[in-house]
Amino acid sequence: MEQVQPVTKSRLQRFFGSDIWYSFTRNPVAIISAIVTVGMILAAIFAPWIAPNNPFDLATISIMDANLPPAWQSGGDANFLLGTDDQGRGVLSTILYGARISLMVGFFSVIFSMVVGIALGLISGYAGGRTDAIIMRIADIQLSFPAILIALLIDGVARGLIPSDMHSDISIYVLIFAIGISGWVQYARTVRGSTLVEKNKEYVQAARVIGIRPFTILRRHILPNVMGPVMVIATIHLAIAIITEATLSFLGVGVPPTTPSLGTLIRIGNEYLFSGDWWITIFPGITLVVLVLAVNLLGDWMRDALNPKLR
Amino acid sequence: MISFIFKRLLQSVIVMLTVALIAFSMFRFIGDPINNMVGQDTSQADREQLAEQLGLNDPFLIQFGRFALNAVEGNFGISYKYRQPVSKLILERLSATLELSFVSAVLALVIGIPCGVYTALKAKGLISKGIMTLSLIGVSLPTFLIGILLILLFGVILRWLPTFGRGDVVAIGWWTTGFLTASGLKSLILPSITLALFQMTLIMRLVRAEMLEVLRTDFVKFARARGLPDRSVHFKHALKNTLVPVITITGLQLGSLIAFAIITESVFQWPGMGLLFIQAISDVDIPIMAAYLVLIAFFFVIINMIVDILYYTVDPRLRADSTA
Amino acid sequence: KTFKFAFQGDLSSLDPHSLNESFLLGTLGNVYEGLALYDPNMQIVPGLAESWKILTPTTWEFKLRQGVKFHGGQDFTADDVIFSWERAGRDGSDQKVRNSMIKSITKVDDYTIVVETPAPNPILVQDLPYLFIMDKEWSEEHGTTSSTSAAGDNAGNYANLHANGTGPFMIKSHEADVKTVLVRNKDYWDGDMPTNVTEVIFTPIKEAPTRVAALISGELDMVYPVPVQDWERLDNAEGVKALTGPEARTIFIGFDQGRDELLYSNIKGKNPFKDQRVRAAFVHAINLDAIKEKIMRGAATPTGLLAAPQVNGFVESLNSPYAYDPEKSKALLAEAGYPEGFEVTLDCPNNRYVNDEKICQAVTSMLAKVGIKVDLLAQPKSKYFGKVLATSGYDTSFYLLGWTPGSMDAENVLSSLIVCQNADAKKGMFNLGNYCNPKVDELTAAIGSETDQAKRNEMIAEAFKIVKEDVGYMPIHQQPLSWGVSDRVTVNQRADNGLDYRYVIVNE
Amino acid sequence: MDLLNIKNLRIEFPSRHGTVVAVDDVSLSVQPGEVLGVVGESGAGKSTIGNAVIGLLEPPGEMTKGHVLLKSEQIDTLSPEAKRKIRGRRIGMIFQDPLTSLDPLQTIEQQLVETIDLHLKLGEKKSQERAVDLLRQVGIPDPENRIKNYPHQFSGGMRQRVVIALALCAEPEVIIADEPTTALDVSIQAQILELMRRLCKDKQVGMIIITHDMGVIADITDRVAVMYHGKVVEEGTTAKILGDPDHPYTQSLISAVPRPDIRLRRFPMVNYIEAAGERPRNIDLSTHWLGRHREFEAVDGPLLSLKNLVMTFVTKTAFLKRNRITFNAVDDVSFDIKEGEVFGLVGESGSGKSTVARMVCSLYKPAAGSVNFSGTDLTKIKTENERDFFRRQMQMIFQDPFSSLNGRMRVMDIIAEPIRFHKLASSNQEVEQIVNDLLDHVGLGAQAAVRFPHEFSGGQRQRISIARALATRPRFLICDEPTSALDVSIQAQILNLLKDLQEELGLTMLFISHDLPVIRQMCDRVGVMKQGKLVEVSATEDLFEKPTAAYTRELLDLMPRLDKLSHEGLEVEGA
Numbered sequence A: 001m002e003q004v005q006p007v008t009k010s011r012l013q014r015f016f017g018s019d020i021w022y023s024f025t026r027n028p029v030a031i032i033s034a035i036v037t038v039g040m041i042l043a044a045i046f047a048p049w050i051a052p053n054n055p056f057d058l059a060t061i062s063i064m065d066a067n068l069p070p071a072w073q074s075g076g077d078a079n080f081l082l083g084t085d086d087q088g089r090g091v092l093s094t095i096l097y098g099a100r101i102s103l104m105v106g107f108f109s110v111i112f113s114m115v116v117g118i119a120l121g122l123i124s125g126y127a128g129g130r131t132d133a134i135i136m137r138i139a140d141i142q143l144s145f146p147a148i149l150i151a152l153l154i155d156g157v158a159r160g161l162i163p164s165d166m167h168s169d170i171s172i173y174v175l176i177f178a179i180g181i182s183g184w185v186q187y188a189r190t191v192r193g194s195t196l197v198e199k200n201k202e203y204v205q206a207a208r209v210i211g212i213r214p215f216t217i218l219r220r221h222i223l224p225n226v227m228g229p230v231m232v233i234a235t236i237h238l239a240i241a242i243i244t245e246a247t248l249s250f251l252g253v254g255v256p257p258t259t260p261s262l263g264t265l266i267r268i269g270n271e272y273l274f275s276g277d278w279w280i281t282i283f284p285g286i287t288l289v290v291l292v293l294a295v296n297l298l299g300d301w302m303r304d305a306l307n308p309k310l311r
Numbered sequence B: 001m002i003s004f005i006f007k008r009l010l011q012s013v014i015v016m017l018t019v020a021l022i023a024f025s026m027f028r029f030i031g032d033p034i035n036n037m038v039g040q041d042t043s044q045a046d047r048e049q050l051a052e053q054l055g056l057n058d059p060f061l062i063q064f065g066r067f068a069l070n071a072v073e074g075n076f077g078i079s080y081k082y083r084q085p086v087s088k089l090i091l092e093r094l095s096a097t098l099e100l101s102f103v104s105a106v107l108a109l110v111i112g113i114p115c116g117v118y119t120a121l122k123a124k125g126l127i128s129k130g131i132m133t134l135s136l137i138g139v140s141l142p143t144f145l146i147g148i149l150l151i152l153l154f155g156v157i158l159r160w161l162p163t164f165g166r167g168d169v170v171a172i173g174w175w176t177t178g179f180l181t182a183s184g185l186k187s188l189i190l191p192s193i194t195l196a197l198f199q200m201t202l203i204m205r206l207v208r209a210e211m212l213e214v215l216r217t218d219f220v221k222f223a224r225a226r227g228l229p230d231r232s233v234h235f236k237h238a239l240k241n242t243l244v245p246v247i248t249i250t251g252l253q254l255g256s257l258i259a260f261a262i263i264t265e266s267v268f269q270w271p272g273m274g275l276l277f278i279q280a281i282s283d284v285d286i287p288i289m290a291a292y293l294v295l296i297a298f299f300f301v302i303i304n305m306i307v308d309i310l311y312y313t314v315d316p317r318l319r320a321d322s323t324a
Numbered sequence C: 001k002t003f004k005f006a007f008q009g010d011l012s013s014l015d016p017h018s019l020n021e022s023f024l025l026g027t028l029g030n031v032y033e034g035l036a037l038y039d040p041n042m043q044i045v046p047g048l049a050e051s052w053k054i055l056t057p058t059t060w061e062f063k064l065r066q067g068v069k070f071h072g073g074q075d076f077t078a079d080d081v082i083f084s085w086e087r088a089g090r091d092g093s094d095q096k097v098r099n100s101m102i103k104s105i106t107k108v109d110d111y112t113i114v115v116e117t118p119a120p121n122p123i124l125v126q127d128l129p130y131l132f133i134m135d136k137e138w139s140e141e142h143g144t145t146s147s148t149s150a151a152g153d154n155a156g157n158y159a160n161l162h163a164n165g166t167g168p169f170m171i172k173s174h175e176a177d178v179k180t181v182l183v184r185n186k187d188y189w190d191g192d193m194p195t196n197v198t199e200v201i202f203t204p205i206k207e208a209p210t211r212v213a214a215l216i217s218g219e220l221d222m223v224y225p226v227p228v229q230d231w232e233r234l235d236n237a238e239g240v241k242a243l244t245g246p247e248a249r250t251i252f253i254g255f256d257q258g259r260d261e262l263l264y265s266n267i268k269g270k271n272p273f274k275d276q277r278v279r280a281a282f283v284h285a286i287n288l289d290a291i292k293e294k295i296m297r298g299a300a301t302p303t304g305l306l307a308a309p310q311v312n313g314f315v316e317s318l319n320s321p322y323a324y325d326p327e328k329s330k331a332l333l334a335e336a337g338y339p340e341g342f343e344v345t346l347d348c349p350n351n352r353y354v355n356d357e358k359i360c361q362a363v364t365s366m367l368a369k370v371g372i373k374v375d376l377l378a379q380p381k382s383k384y385f386g387k388v389l390a391t392s393g394y395d396t397s398f399y400l401l402g403w404t405p406g407s408m409d410a411e412n413v414l415s416s417l418i419v420c421q422n423a424d425a426k427k428g429m430f431n432l433g434n435y436c437n438p439k440v441d442e443l444t445a446a447i448g449s450e451t452d453q454a455k456r457n458e459m460i461a462e463a464f465k466i467v468k469e470d471v472g473y474m475p476i477h478q479q480p481l482s483w484g485v486s487d488r489v490t491v492n493q494r495a496d497n498g499l500d501y502r503y504v505i506v507n508e
Numbered sequence D: 001m002d003l004l005n006i007k008n009l010r011i012e013f014p015s016r017h018g019t020v021v022a023v024d025d026v027s028l029s030v031q032p033g034e035v036l037g038v039v040g041e042s043g044a045g046k047s048t049i050g051n052a053v054i055g056l057l058e059p060p061g062e063m064t065k066g067h068v069l070l071k072s073e074q075i076d077t078l079s080p081e082a083k084r085k086i087r088g089r090r091i092g093m094i095f096q097d098p099l100t101s102l103d104p105l106q107t108i109e110q111q112l113v114e115t116i117d118l119h120l121k122l123g124e125k126k127s128q129e130r131a132v133d134l135l136r137q138v139g140i141p142d143p144e145n146r147i148k149n150y151p152h153q154f155s156g157g158m159r160q161r162v163v164i165a166l167a168l169c170a171e172p173e174v175i176i177a178d179e180p181t182t183a184l185d186v187s188i189q190a191q192i193l194e195l196m197r198r199l200c201k202d203k204q205v206g207m208i209i210i211t212h213d214m215g216v217i218a219d220i221t222d223r224v225a226v227m228y229h230g231k232v233v234e235e236g237t238t239a240k241i242l243g244d245p246d247h248p249y250t251q252s253l254i255s256a257v258p259r260p261d262i263r264l265r266r267f268p269m270v271n272y273i274e275a276a277g278e279r280p281r282n283i284d285l286s287t288h289w290l291g292r293h294r295e296f297e298a299v300d301g302p303l304l305s306l307k308n309l310v311m312t313f314v315t316k317t318a319f320l321k322r323n324r325i326t327f328n329a330v331d332d333v334s335f336d337i338k339e340g341e342v343f344g345l346v347g348e349s350g351s352g353k354s355t356v357a358r359m360v361c362s363l364y365k366p367a368a369g370s371v372n373f374s375g376t377d378l379t380k381i382k383t384e385n386e387r388d389f390f391r392r393q394m395q396m397i398f399q400d401p402f403s404s405l406n407g408r409m410r411v412m413d414i415i416a417e418p419i420r421f422h423k424l425a426s427s428n429q430e431v432e433q434i435v436n437d438l439l440d441h442v443g444l445g446a447q448a449a450v451r452f453p454h455e456f457s458g459g460q461r462q463r464i465s466i467a468r469a470l471a472t473r474p475r476f477l478i479c480d481e482p483t484s485a486l487d488v489s490i491q492a493q494i495l496n497l498l499k500d501l502q503e504e505l506g507l508t509m510l511f512i513s514h515d516l517p518v519i520r521q522m523c524d525r526v527g528v529m530k531q532g533k534l535v536e537v538s539a540t541e542d543l544f545e546k547p548t549a550a551y552t553r554e555l556l557d558l559m560p561r562l563d564k565l566s567h568e569g570l571e572v573e574g575a
């Protein structure tokens, strides 16, 4: 058996020495998923440099280019590899630019609802009694309002508070907040349920006997043990959040139609499905599927990797 | 137990009141109802008179108070659009929605749970990987796209199934059911699949994730050591130990299926409550929205109460009264 | 023979006075009837009145049709007309506009009435097809002497869910937002009407793709509206086709020319839209043909006028759109002092008119090319109207709107959209940007009481000419009607998007 | 013909920190009617062999060599379904960790009936009767009612007996019992061993019994195999191994067995060390970390004083309160513990010992009575903050080590947690040093720090939980069966450490154990519990020499005597 490693290590070294990294390097699916996810994020971030044209710059798009098929089909234009949408925006470029909005809204709103939901769920499950009742009834109230109404409300309030020339700047935050706030209950209730089970287990009692504070117990002991279902929900919610963004933008609370996101593009394209202009919806649809697939596979791997028993 | 239920019902009243209060504070952000109630030629004075009569110009607290007082008497107001009592409109839609959500919840559970168990048992198998991947496509495509594609395939190209509506229904008292007619059953297929797809994926993945952990526990090992058949080990012992999150999510999803199956109901023109509600939002039909939200709040309190009770039945360790 | 069709919205009530909206009136027009009717080409023909004549500029005499029976078997008489007119004016009715066209009705005998108008009104009969006649006894018997309203406590209003008209079809069942079934009225007075339909089933289908799918799959005989981009698909599909034609609705964009500073713009302290050159620059920047080709699939009629050809008072010569000339546009902007352009927010509905949001997007991108940066705020109609209309104090700087004159007369266009806003006189209430030219106001006032059609049309033309020179509005096009019809049936497409079952024929 | 034959078994646990060879070239066999004892070092691979035989090795464990033959039929290569048919029916297995072996969501009855019905096909009704009967046979009181309980409502020993009942119910041909009696008091233990012996003799069952308890070995086995470091170092008849062992490891093991008959100053240590450098070090507590900062306020009177403690549980829940069945698991228990004293608690399995322990550290709220710790009534404390002060002074070693360890944390973090939390070390480096040192003292190498609890053997886990308890530098330590899974050598090492702590630093202990010899060596005073009541409290030597309560006498009578052990070279206390 080998000797224990020396204790002084940089963070990076620690990371590359960690089991997580080790299991990552052994898992081709995880590697591919990570490459795809990171690739998409990078592609989105660097959209202005890699996209063939800028679909958000209205002065450069022309309605006369609308609904062109992909370049390889007859009638296609080499400038627009994947065809154009109803306003003459290149589908490829729009996917790249739109992914910026979608990814941002998707990731941040999921993180937002996750953080809020987990925190409240842990507290609720662990404290029990009145605290639990109050938090869970708030959750019930929250559940009764669909994201649409929340978004309308937040948008309305935000528009009231913020000067009109800043409206378009805040719209994305309104979206993140609205989607995030309407998603936390799922996490909260799931975490609470699992916390109820975990808190009676002996390892938690052991931690209590040591004198660990409830918050530390929640964070260090219970949280890792309830993360399984949370990860499942979170990875699936990413797709939901991205699509919800499109729905909300349609209500006029989100990003304006002149800067379509991935979801909006799919929604627009949906209108052209019957007329045969499949590329407007199919390409962003594939992008979304691939992204969701990659993130979920990554999540699956991560969940397994974080669980020592499954290594 | 009785006191638990009683307490919950009491809390539900508070929840419903709060929901109504929030609802009334948010209505002004949804749009102006008057425009949907009159034609374009209606004069400004008439519009203002109407707003006055409806009490729309009152502060929201007064509007809320009026609503709450009437609601106590069982009067939820009159729909602006349909000019019919809201309670009647909602009741008419209830059966359609409940039948649809029931079928899709059953579908989701009946397919999702075994698939989840299977994929956990054969975690490395090709079939499991296939199931896991396919199921994700179901969640990453927007519901409306899935709905339309199903309609195109089964309704337009193959012409096997109806493209919209509920088919013929049979009325049993105030309840209308599509279960008793061939066209009603046929009409259920596509929307319930569309609805179930998402739930199914979620449940399947949850079950899988939890099963993977439970399968490594000592008691599962001991159950195997006793020679129990796999079926019993997997479903009786292992699966039951994964149920708490599954019940939680199923409860939540069922609630949102009943309340907000908006997109599916619109795509299939399913005459349910979701459709009524989204219509009410776009028409700013405040009485429908308010009553509906309150009703939904009640549903959620009840569903979550049942979920909490189920926790106790599933997991004896949670029975709070084990110490006297 | 059964005729099944779907529309995007629902019949919100069966009460003929409850809502002044074209689908409701168009549908109930098969159950109830007015004194006059529209023929397939929207020309006025006698309905429950056999004939009419003008006695003095403000009095008309109507001879009522004899032997007409309501669905419930009651006889149709002058009392019913008077009752219905009064009902349309009571609280809760949304037909007060039509009620107010008439000052009083005097019964001469059971089948003759004399109608007095508050002012000379040459186009009174234009307003009559949709002033539906109900049976007095039936209404009184069921306590529905005033219209169904959401306000007040008349939820149980009988007429809301029951109908008793004189029309060719009778309501058999009506479930709000689910299904409405109508059956043929065998005792209908006009035995010659072309239809062979005995039962009509109407279902609202909200989503366009579902509607189209239901048509193609053969479950429905007709659906409307159909997205314009789906026409090709319909024409290619077997057994169905698209039925299209110009609608009397004009889509246009308006500017806020009233305020001294725009609400939503980066130009502070002044209002660029007050400058005619700026407005001209805007209209010349828009390529209406591109919009027609690409967005409307060739189906719209680009226009320079706010009244459609079907509208009485339409002026052919003014109908040609402003020329597309971006260079001129840039020059005009520079001349007006905005060589770099400026920013403004465009309010736009996204579920009201055909491809409304897409038009706005195209306009936005076209304006971008001459340096105008438009922030597009596209919203569902209830939020949109909640924002831009008088109720919210015309909270807009730049907006897209569509208009069909209810009376099919240009006077309605002028007095609603073009005269200066005047809340007291209830004029110009839909002139959201408050375009204001006193000369137009004068002309409009004169038109209102001019009974000589030729003179009247001249004045209308003159008024429109002034508006056009002022560039008071940016007209876009007349939007197309877009129906999808199965080959099994023949229908008549009316320019107001009304479906008249009298002309539906199911061929088998 | 051998009933069960294990040939040249080699089992490896590959991991990225190197491959652990848990079992290396082991061959064992059992004849019908024979009882084979397996003893040896904790972590030697005993449980792993058992798991391998029934084909339930935990991944990533792998049988890389060897065969398992059941009646000459090779069973390790069978299909999963065929293996399943063998399990339970032909080979019964009792796992080492009885506390986690039962499905927490099913009643005892459901689990028993399911198994019985499966194997014996008796039908629902008969199976139920048999289940109750089995419970009675393993000594569960009031089986008709208790059978409706869930596992968490059973005490450690009761659960262990249920597990035994489950393994025996199908009357398999071979029984592998891994530490079957660790949580049982001597009288129940005797009863169970008798049951097993009868089964072997009457039904010609072959049994492998893995245990650390030389008393059990002496009592029941025919032959014994001694394991050390994954290998069988010696095998022979019981008399031979106990009386005249050949291998030096066996010799030192036997010499370390705690004496039931006399009290020694220190436990004899195993002096057989194969690999150099692993020699247990004596610590100088005056300089060692464990000895620092132990200034606690002195108390007048006892450090801990329990007054009339009562704990009531509901055994049958009901919709209406009045239909519930409750019972007092602890019934009016009072005793004091002085500072620096070791108070032993012995008694019947299920008599409420663990419950008392849990009430002392506020995990249960007593139904009545008070818990006074250094003058403060802990039952009256409301906030966690106030309790904190006492928490740091008080520690508990849980009866079930595995479930008291968070499976998601590495051993390093588990042990370091109290140190970090109570800021008992100045730097991260120091923390790691302390943890490694503690691990060393409980006989686990430093490489254990990077592993997770499930990768350890039963005894190793128990040591982790001891190390964690020590890491708070407690003033008062509750040990609930702290050494039940430890072989005598490690046990001696740890008990000596505890003794040192007590003697030099005045550590006070509540020591719960079924191992009477250990109690005799460790405790100053002893309390005896039966059915929730404290039946006797007296000084240890008094208790052992002249017990007053009848129950105590019964216990002492049943204590295995191990007469064959020699007295040579032992430091007898006070002698």
Ligand SMILES: Nc1ncnc2c1ncn2[C@@H]1O[C@H](COP(=O)(O)OP(=O)(O)OP(=O)(O)O)[C@@H](O)[C@H]1O
Pocket: D013, D015, D020, D021, D022, D041, D042, D043, D044, D045, D046, D047, D048, D049, D058, D059, D060, D061, D096, D454, D455, D456, D457, D458, D459, D460, D485, D486, D487
């Ligand atoms: N999952 C695992 N991964 C890595 N090593 C393991 C795993 N399980 C067991 N081991 C190691 O295998 C060795 C043998 O373990 P086993 O449980 O068989 O010991 P044992 O003889 O039963 O000990 P004890 O008497 O303490 O129960 C131990 O050193 C243990 O650390």
Ligand SMILES: Nc1ncnc2c1ncn2[C@@H]1O[C@H](COP(=O)(O)OP(=O)(O)OP(=O)(O)O)[C@@H](O)[C@H]1O
Pocket: B322, D152, D153, D154, D155, D156, D157, D158, D183, D184, D185, D313, D314, D315, D329, D348, D349, D350, D351, D352, D353, D354, D355, D356, D399
């Ligand atoms: N949560 C509970 N609900 C109901 N009964 C319980 C519960 N916990 C313990 N008991 C019962 O209380 C009694 C005492 O249990 P306890 O665990 O204190 O016994 P013990 O003396 O530690 O026994 P052992 O030596 O077997 O561990 C037992 O009869 C047990 O069944």
Ligand SMILES: [Mg+2]
Pocket: D046, D047, D048, D096, D178, D457, D458, D459
């Ligand atoms: Mg072991």
Ligand SMILES: [Mg+2]
Pocket: D155, D156, D157, D353, D354, D355, D399, D480
């Ligand atoms: Mg115990």
